[in-house]
Amino acid sequence: MKIKFQALSNKNFADCIKLKEMLFPESNSNIDYDKYFHKEIDCEYFVVYYKNIPCAITGYYDFDGKHENAFMGWFGVHPDFRKMGIGSKVFDFTFNLVKKRKYKYFRLYTDKKVNQDSVRLYIKKSMIQEPYTYPDKLGKNGNFVVFTKIIKSNGCDLWNNIALNEDENYNL
């Protein structure tokens, strides 16, 4: 399946939000996209098309401005387009981009119960999994995990429960 990646812009923003709201109904904020448009942090987001139909979204953001930890953000495939290899291709695209941008770690967090399909994908992609138990809303939920793929180790390979500061993004 030939898919095309379009950088997020005013032209495809409506497609992006429609997908994001369908894929992540528990999320209550689009603050990450606001930061992208206002160039507040280093981040990139994409809408993925199959024959001009929006079929997936992806992106990454610099966790703390130190250019070490890039977190994958708002990654998902429209249900009609799943189990065709698109998720794997979109994951590889995002990881290769982060590598090209010279980050040291490619990471992401997810709810391992709600997003079981994605957990299988991350394990297949040889990511390291660790529980997220920081005492915030996400950590107390008990289902959140952090996945890491090392690009260039700086000795702090595991995330070790640093606060993700994402509580305000979710209705849990």
Ligand SMILES: CC(C)(COP(=O)(O)OP(=O)(O)OC[C@H]1O[C@@H](n2cnc3c(N)ncnc32)[C@H](O)[C@@H]1OP(=O)(O)O)[C@@H](O)C(=O)NCCC(=O)NCCS
């Ligand atoms: C996780 C997610 C992105 C995977 O997307 P996808 O496009 O279905 O991923 P793939 O097609 O690459 O792989 C999914 C499965 O289909 C299989 N597959 C791939 N191509 C296939 C094909 N042509 N025929 C049959 N099966 C195929 C893969 O082997 C894989 O199998 P597995 O789940 O048993 O390991 C998608 O399920 C999703 O968007 N979920 C909801 C949102 C989400 O959880 N996002 C991540 C949050 S961190």
